[in-house]
Amino acid sequence: MLRLWNTATRRKEPFTPIKKNTVGLYTCGPTVYHFAHIGNIRSFLFSDVLRRTLELEGYRVKQVINITDVGHLEVGADIGEEKIEVAARRERKTVWQIADFYTKSFLADLKAVNIKRPTATPRATKYIREQIALVRELEKKGFTYRTSDGIYFDTAKFPQYGGFAGVRIAGQEAGARVEIGEKLNPTDFALWKFSPRGRKREMEWKSPWGVGFPGWHLECSAMSRALLGQPFDIHTGGADLAFPHHTNEIAQSSAAYGKPLAHVWLHSEFVVLPGGAKMAKSERNFTTIGDLIRWGHDPLAYRYLVLNSHYRSPLTFSDEALNTAEQTLVGLRGALRDWPKPAGRPLSGYADRFLQALEDDLNIPQALAVMWEMIKSNDSPARKGATLLWMDRLLGLDLIKIVGRPFKIPPKIQKMLAAREKARVAKNFAAADEIRRKIEEAGYLIEDTPTGPRIRSV
Structure with missing residues (x-):
């Protein structure tokens, strides 16, 4: 109940x-x-x-x-x-x-x-x-x-x-x-x-x-x-x-x-900044969803960040926290994309525990812990996919759009890839390596091939 x-x-x-x-x-x-x-x-x-x-x-x-x-x-x-x-x-x-x-x-x-x-x-x-x-x-x-x-x-x-x-x-x-x-x-x-x-x-x-x-x-x-x-x-x-x-x-x-x-x-509760100040229009210390989009972020990364804190606890917002949430979301989508097509009923053990967490005053952080335990389990990937999509009915991360769709590189990562290629052509390998490191921090892996670089999510 x-x-x-x-x-x-x-x-x-x-x-x-x-x-x-x-x-x-x-x-x-x-x-x-x-x-x-x-x-x-x-x-x-x-x-x-x-x-x-x-x-x-x-x-x-x-x-x-x-x-x-x-x-x-x-x-x-x-x-x-x-x-x-x-x-x-x-x-x-x-x-x-x-x-x-x-x-x-x-x-x-x-x-x-x-x-x-x-x-x-x-x-x-x-x-x-x-x-x-x-x-x-x-x-x-x-x-x-x-x-x-x-x-x-x-x-x-x-x-x-x-x-x-x-x-x-x-x-x-x-x-x-x-x-x-x-x-x-x-x-x-x-x-x-x-x-x-x-x-x-x-x-x-x-x-x-x-x-x-x-x-x-x-x-x-x-x-x-x-x-x-x-x-x-x-x-x-x-x-x-x-x-x-x-x-x-x-x-x-x-x-x-x-x-x-x-x-x-x-x-x-409120969203606060790293120093503890409440985000507010009156303080002119606020960020909008439009800002996040202009800065190249997926707005659903902010949704995932919010899900990681209980609603009755303050949420600390920072660039680092948002980037971590975005990398995690990329990994979550990558797992679903790499698995076979979701099939079968949700894994009941995980689904029951997920729902129990929700029923305890919307304890989403605990529900997410159950989700990640399921993802890392040795259960059938097709069943895990079905379970993840069922869980996403609550999480609202729009994961159904990932199933059966080709891998899409975000515009921000595309720009970084282009900059890395430009540095490689100019034989500025130190700069190319630094850009590669930043791309990997964002949750993507690059494989250099004779036909050019290939990229995939972690």
Whole structure:
């Protein structure tokens, strides 16, 4: 049975769906004001592995990944300019053009690392009516108040507030480290923001409280309820979303409708740099999937790198780590290519242990250890190939494309081969040997023949 670490209860629990054989899965998506970086993408790789595990267990999964295209302000999500407006001014485009461009970029990134297309990718701007309805419900039940800049949720009226992330309202002094303004409590958050007087925003809507736009936290509650119902099974996101975003989702949804938003909450950890700093746009220390592709890397090498760390542990990203992952992926493909055509059923002993690792809170590193043990075993290569393809239904490395296809040399290695040949013709053998060494470090072997060099994966 699948067991998952539930942030809400802080323990590992057996997973039982609300409806038999069906799972509703919601993953907090990006604010589309810039390219997603690989730290962001890790969160979606994690939810993809979760979805694949559930499907491997026989469930039909309805997955929603939202697109935040309005409402996310620069400071604490409630203060300052909207991030998409800032991007529009920077790039001299409309906010609609910015949102559309970066949404397409995000979906292309998901495809590049072989993340399954979600069942739905709703945009916040398409669910304004549902968000207004949620605020009206909260207002009717006495959880809101008005300030000069918007309608806010009064967290003091929701006794359970903060329990999810261990936050105490009474312990936070107004003004101490939190910009409170007209808020009654530091933890109160905007449900509906008013458009500034004398200025028409590109994104604004009429509401019972005045022209404006929804607060950032509102959209996920409204869209998940509309598409999955309330409660639904599993809500995922990055660790930084536990507070305040998910805490606020829980508060407003529970206060409005008197029942939980989701049964299970899962959070993936950050991608960090070798010195321990978190990868973040605000620190300008980030790398994108597009960067990896431009630098000649296979984006699936990043997927393999992510699979090597448990989702609840930080992942250290470096050039060395990525190169090692890429070499390993080349070797994995080479093994499958060198074996006879996959045939027969998966080797049950390895398949069972692989699944057991997944069922233990998605322990992919342990599952990979089982995979490599199988690859190195003395079992039938055809059966090993069948087992590897079965395992790849979860790993998502697209190994099925290797079977029966000719060996393809990556462009980066082709350039290195050409440079080595040029050095050999010029009788610069030291340079040629150095390039050969780098090619072999990348996971390829060169054999010099009378008709020219031949290359194969290790």
